[in-house]
Amino acid sequence: MKKLLFIVFSFIFLNICAQSKITVFSAGNHLPIEGAAISCNNKLLGKTNSQGILQFRTNCEKVDVKANGFFADEAVVDKVMETVLSKLDPKTQSIQGVIIDDKSDPLALAILRKVNNNYKNNSPQSLDSYSFKSYEKISLDIDEDSIKHYDQFINHRIDSLKTLPQKVQSKEKKKDSIESVNVQKLMASSKLFLWERASQYLFSQKYGEKINILDNRVSGLKQPIYEMMSLRSNRNQIPREIREENRTLYRYFLTDSIDIEGRKNYVIRFRQVDYKQAVKKRRFNGYIYVDSETYGLKKIESNSKKKSEGSITSIWKPIDNKWFLSKENLKFKMGANAFNTEKADKKSKDKDEQKKQKYGNYVFITADYFDFKTPIEVNKKDFSGYTIDVKNSDGSTLDQFRTDSLTTREKMTYEKIDSVGKKYKLDQKLSVFTGLIKGDLRVGMVDFDGIRFIQYNDYEGIRLGAAAKLNEKFNKYISPDAYFAYGIKDKAWKYGAGVSIKTTLEKVSFFRAEYYNDVAAAGRFNEILWNFKKRIMNSGIDMYNNRFYKNEGFKLSYQNDITNALTINISAKKDNEESKFDYNFMNLGNKFQNFATQITLKYAPNSKNIMTPSGKFTYEENYPEFFANYEQGLKTFGGDLAYSRFDVMGQHSFKTKIGVTGVRVYGGLLTGNAPIWHNFGMNGLGSNKGDLNFNLTSYLGFATMEAGKYYNDKFVGFYFTHRIPWYFKTFGKNVSSFDVVLRGVTGDLKNPQYHQFDYKKLDHLYQEIGFESNNFLGSPFNLGFFYRVGYYATPIFKENFAIQLKLNFLGF
Template identity: 25%
Template sequence: MFFTLTLQAQFQINGIVNDSKNKPLPFATITTSDNANTITDVDGKFILSSKVKINSFTVSYVGFQTKIITVSDHKKFYQVSLKQKTDDLKEVIVSNENPALAILRKVITNKNNNNPQKKLNSFEYKTYNKLIVTANPDSIMGRVDSSAAYKDLKKKRINIDSSDYKFKEVITKQHLFQTEKVSQYQFGNKKLKETILGTKMAGFKQPVYEIIAFNLQSISIYDPKYELFETKYNNPVSDDALKDYNYKLLDTVAIKGRNTFMIYFKNKERRKAAGLEGVLYIDQENFAIAKAVMRIKGVLDISGIHEFEYVPEEKIWFADNTTFKIVKGKNDDDIKILGETIQFEGDAEDAFTTRKKTASDFTYVLSESNNFDIHYNTASPIKDPSHYIEIKDDASTKSEDFWNEYRKENLDIKSQRTYQLLDSISIKKRIEKRLGLGRKIINGYIPLGPVDLDLKKVISYNNYEGFRLGLGGITNDRFSKYFRIEGYGAYGTKDGNFKYNLGSGVLLDKKTNTWLNGSYTDDVREIASTVFAVDKRVFKIYDPRPINISTFYHYISWKTGLQTKIIPKTEAVFELARTYVEPKFDYIFNLNGQSYSNYVMTTAMASVVWAPFSDFMQTPTGRSETEKRFPRFTFQFTQSLPNILDNDFTFSKIDFKTEYEKKYLDGQKTSLLLQGGYAMGDVPITHLYNTMPNNLNKETIIQRITFSGRNSFETMFFNEFFSSEYLFFQIKHGFNRVKILKKVRPSLVLVTRMAWGNMEKPEQHAGPAYKTLNKGFFESGLELNKIYKGFGLGGFYRYGPNQLPEFEDNIAVKISYVLDLGL
C-alpha cells in the first residue's frame, strides 16, 4: 500500500527503490517528464499515476546518483537500484551543523508569517471530500480453496472456501463503503468553523453524524499538536519539536514552480511513545511548508498528505488538497474503526501460526479533499462561531445537480454502483433501523413501537428494598418529535412498597435541545448522596454500589424544569421542586426546639456543565459534543424557598466538580477528579454529604469483598462519615494493557483518593453515630482490570488520621468488571 492513489488515473506504474545492497530507500523522489511527482514510502515503494501517458520518470535521492527510467508499454512494476555517490548537495549546506536543523529553526521562527490562521485576519473556502472503504481487486488471488478431512484414511468431507473469490467479485463492482460531503470553512476572530452544505452516505438516508464529525487529520499543518486519526502528536514544526524529532535533508525539489528543501523527520528512538515520521517540503525563500507527508506506522499504517498552492498576492502557501489513508499494519488483535464500518483482523492466534490472508489484509480507507472558491481577508461574519461543525437541515437531501456542481470529477461506474447496491442492501437488511436499535440498547433502552423500554428499571438489588422489580420507559419519535411521556413503576420484595414516576416534556427549540419538563415521583433514594442533574445517563448491566446500601429516605416530589443547551458549550437544567421527605432509618432533625421526623422542602435548582475546550456539532436533530476535551466543569446551586408550599427549612447548597483526563501515545491515561460541596443553613442529614463510601461493615476481608465503584472510597464504611461541607480529590493513572496470553491482557491502574470535610451543626442530627472528616481521609490502591472477560481485581489501603487500629480493617479487596462495547 502506498502514500498516494488516484483512482481515476488512466496510466499507473508501481515500483520500489533500493540501494546497491537491496536496502529500501524511503522518501526517494519520483518525477515524470511533465513534472508530476511523488515519493516512496518508508519501505521504498511508490505508485505513480497520471492522466497522460508516462514515457519516463526520474528517481533521485540525496547522496545517490539520479537515474532516469524509460517506461515500457507492457511493464507496470519497476525495481530501481541507485548507486551511492560521494559528494553531497553543497548548495543546501547553510551552516556547519546538520543543515536540516538549521532549516527547521527558520521554519519555526517564521511560522506566524506563513500560517494562514496567524497571518490572515479571515478567510473562507469550500471543500469537496470523498471517503471510501475499498480494496484493490488486482491484489486478491480470488481463487476457490478446498481441503479434505480424513478419518481412518477414509475421506470424510471436503471443505470449500470461496471467500476470496466472492470478495474479489464484490470489490471489482463496488466499494465497501462510501461517503461524500461539501463543506464551507470560515475563519475569523481566531476561530475556524465548518458548515456542511451537503452530505451523502451510502446505505443511509440520514447520515451517521459521528462519522461525519470524525477528525481524520489536522486542517492546519502548523498546529502545535498535529492530529492524525484522532490521536495528537507533537508537530515536527512546533516550538519544542527539535527535542522530539531527528531531521535529515534529502533533496531539493520544485513544488508548483518554487524551489523547496525536502526534509525527512522521525521521532527520536530514545522516546518510547510512538511518533510521526514523514517528509516536509520547505520553501527555500520564505521557509513555509509547501507540502507535507505525515505518517504513523504501527498496528495501522496511517498517512496524511497536505498539498498547498502558493498565493503571490498574500505571499503564503494555502491548503489545496489533503489525502488520508489507512491500511493494515502488524496487529495481533482485531481492530474495528469508523463505527465498525471497517475491521482489520488479527495476524495470527499465536507466534507459531501463519494466518491465511483475508479480505481485511487488502482493505483500506481513503479520504481525499479538494479546496476551491477561496477568498482571503473577507468581511463575512461567522454565524454561531462556538459550533465547530454545523450541518445544514437540507444537507442530506441535495439533488444530483448539487453534487455534479461540486465534484472534482464525475463519479465512475464503480462509485455509482456503490450507492445503488449499498442503499438496496441497507433497505433489505434494515441497517439504519438496526443501527438505531444498537444506539438505544447501549443507552439502556429497547424500542417497542412508540415507546422505549428502560432496561435500568427492570431489576436491581439493595439492602433496603431487596430485589427491586419494575418496568419503565419513554416515548420516542414514532410517538412524537415534540412531546414525550415517561414513567416507571417498581416494587421492592423486602420493603413491600410500590414506587412510581410519571413525567412529560415539550420541545421548545430543536436546535438548542430545549425541553420544558414536569414530573411526579414517589420513590426512595440513598441518603446524603450527591446527584448532578446535568450528568449524562449511564447504563450499566449491573450497578454494584447500591447493592450494599441500607439507609434510604422516602420522598414524594413534584418537579418542573427547563433543560437546554442554549448557552454555547454548556448544558443546563433549571428546576423547581416541592418534595416531601421521610427518612427510613432512626433519625430526628432538630431545629429551633422542634423535632422533625419528616419534612417538606421547596427548592429552586440550577445545574450547568461547561466544556470550554470541547468541540460541538450542530445537526438537524440538535447539538452534540463531537470531541470531549478537558478540563470540564460542573456547577450546581440549590436554594430553598421560604414560606412557599409549606417549606420547612431555609438553606443553600453549592456543588461542583472538575474533571481532567490526559491520554498518552503509548496507551497510558491519567485522570483527575476534584469534587466538593457546601451546605449553608438548616439542612437535614438526608441532604448532606457522605463522600461516596463503598465498604461493608463485616468482620473479615473476605466478607467485605464486593464490586468496586467508579469514584468511591473502597475502604470507607457506609454511614461512617457525614459532612455539611467537603472536598474530594482522586487521581488515577492507567497503564497500557499487558499481553500475558491471547485473551488475558490486564491493565494496571494506580488509584489515590482523599477527602476533607466538616459538620457545622452536629447538634441538629439525632440518630446515627458518625464521624467527621476534619483531619482528612486517605486511601490508595491498584486495580488490575480486564484480566479475563472484563473481570478484574483491586486492592486498596486506608491510611492517615482515620486509619483503623486493626491492620486488616484498613484493607479492601474488590472485584471490577468493565464491559467493553468498542465505543
C-alpha cells in the same frame, strides 16, 4: 455496446486526470532507482528513468512501487510523490542490523520527541484564525483487486445453482435463498455502502472551531448518520503510531532524509514490536516523514501487520509555517464473504467438507482538504450554535465540492443501495447502533435506558427494571417516558412517568413534567446534566450503602443550551419524603413534605457537539468542565423545610512532559435545617462488615471509606491522578500504564445532634492514596490498590486497604 462505451469513458477519464510525478530513491545512499515499476491494480503504469522519476496519469488512490533488490512499497497518489525503498540484502544496509537487535534507533526516538513537543506550535490551531473545505468519501466494498474475479465467480456460481435439482423449501427459506443471490449480484456491480460529505472548517482563537456540513449523501438511508459526522483520523490529533504512550508497540529507525518541495525531511521507518522472527524484523509497517526545520509531520503511512488488512496514509502541507492536513486515505478490513465451492479432495476423511472461497470486505475512507485561508474575517454569528451544523443533506450540491468524479460502481451504489435501504428499513436498524452510543437501546420509536435494566445497592439489593421513552419517530417535539423497578431485597416497586416538550429542533430546549415514586441514597451529590459515562461511573457508589429515603412527588423543569458550552436547567418540585432507616430529625420524626426550586449550570468550553434528530450528541468531551447547583427549600405550597443547598464541581486534565494529570475539585454547603438526605454524604464505597474492601470505582467516592458512615453540611473534596509516562505492552493490543492517585475530603456538620441515627461527621482531612494499573494484563479494566493515610487511618491494615475495579474507557 455497453462495454465499448465503458472503455471509451474510462479512456477519456484517464486522460483528464491530473498528472502525477513520483521519484523513487534507495534508502541509505539516497540514490535514484532506475527501472522501478509503478503499477495500479496489477497494471503497469511505467518505469522510472535514470533519475528515478516517472510521470503518469491514473485514477487510482494508490500505486504499487517495485524494484529488483528492494522491498516493495505503496504510495498514495498525489501531484508530487517521493518514495524510499529499502534493500533486501541486510549486508548492504546497516540499518537492517539494528533492526535485528530489536531496538529503536535513538536518533529516530529523539526526532519523534521533538515532533510531540512541537505539535501544538505546528498545529493550525496555533494561528489566530483560518478556514478550509473538505470532501470526504466513505465506502464499504470488496478490494479493487478482487472485483473482476468476484464478478466471474458469482456468475459461475449462479449458473451452477441453476443446474442443481430444485429442493423443497419453506417459503421463508426460499425467500432467504433468493435474497442471498440478489445480494451476491448486487456486490458484483456496486459498493455495499457509500457516503459523501463536503464540509467547511472555521477556527478562531476567540470562538473556537466551527464545522459546517455543506452537503452530504448516504446510500440506503433517508438521513445522514449524524453521530458519525465527526469521524476523522489525524486532522487534529497526533497519529497513534507516534504518540508517546504507544511507543512500546513499535520499533523506529531513521533510514534517510529527502527533499520534498524544497524542504528537507527525515524518513523514519517503523514496525510492530511483535515481529519476533528475524525475517519479519526487516519488514516495516510504515514510514514517517518529518520536516527537519519545524519538526512538523509531512506524511505518515501505517499498514496493519498483514498489509491486506488495512492501512492509513495522511499527508500534510505547510501554510503560513503551520502544517495542515491536505489528504488522507484509509482502508481497513471488515469481515469477509465466504462461499462454499466444490467438494474437498477425495482423500479427505470428511466427504461433506467443502472448500471456501473468501472475498474480503473493506472500509475505504478518502479525504481531500482544500481552499485554505488564513487569517480570515471572524464574525461571532458564524460560530453560533453547536460545533457541527448540517446545512444540507440531500447531496444536491456535492458536485461543487467533489475532487474526483464518481466511478460507475459508485454511481450504481446510490441507485441500487437506496432501493435496498428502503426495502430492508436500514434507517431503523442503524438507529439501534447510534442509540447505543448514547446509552440507549432503540426499538422502533422506543428508547430504553441502558443503565436501568439492572442495578445494585445495599438497600434494594438487585434492582431490576426498565425505563423507556418515545423518541422522535413518535413525535419530533413531544416525548413521553415512564419507568418501573423492583428491589429484590426491599421487595418494593418503584415507578415514574413524565413528558418532555421541545421548543425547537435546532438545539436542546425543552419543558418537562414528571411524577416519581422511588427511593434514593441519603446525601447524594447532584447529578443533573451528567452524561452517560459519568452516570455509569457513579452507578456503583451505593453498593454497600443502605441509608436510603423514599420520595414521591411532582417536578416541573426547563432545560436550555444557551451556547455550545453553557447549559442551564431550572426546576421546581413538591414531594413527600420519608427515611427508610431508623432516623429522627429534630424530634420531628422521619416524614416531611418538601417544596424546593433548583437551578443547575454546566459549562464545558472545549467540548464539541452536534444536534441530531434524537438530541444533542457530544462527540468530543474536552476539559475543563464545570458544574454548579443551587437548591432552595421553601415553607410554601405545603413545604415543611427551609434550607439552601449549594454544590459545585470542576475538573481538568492536561498533559506535560512528566505525564498526564487529572484534577477534580468539588464541594457543597447547606444552610438552614434539613433532614440528613439534604445534607452531603461523603461517598464511602467500603463494606461495613469488616471484610476485605473490594468495590467499583465512582466519580466522587473513596475506596477505603465505610459506606453511609460520614455526613456533613459543608465539605470540600479533591481527586488528583497522575499517569506516569511509562507505557508498556502486556497482552493483546492494549498499552498498559500506571496512575498515582490521591483523594481527600474534609468539612464539618453544624448541629450533629439534630440527626438521630448512627453516623459520624467528617471534620478532619480524610485521605487515601492509590496505585492503578491501566489495561490490567491487557484487559479493558483498570485495577487499583488504595490505602488510607492521615487522621482517619487505623492500626489494622485490612481496614485501611481496598481494591478497586474500573472500566478503562470511563477515564479519570
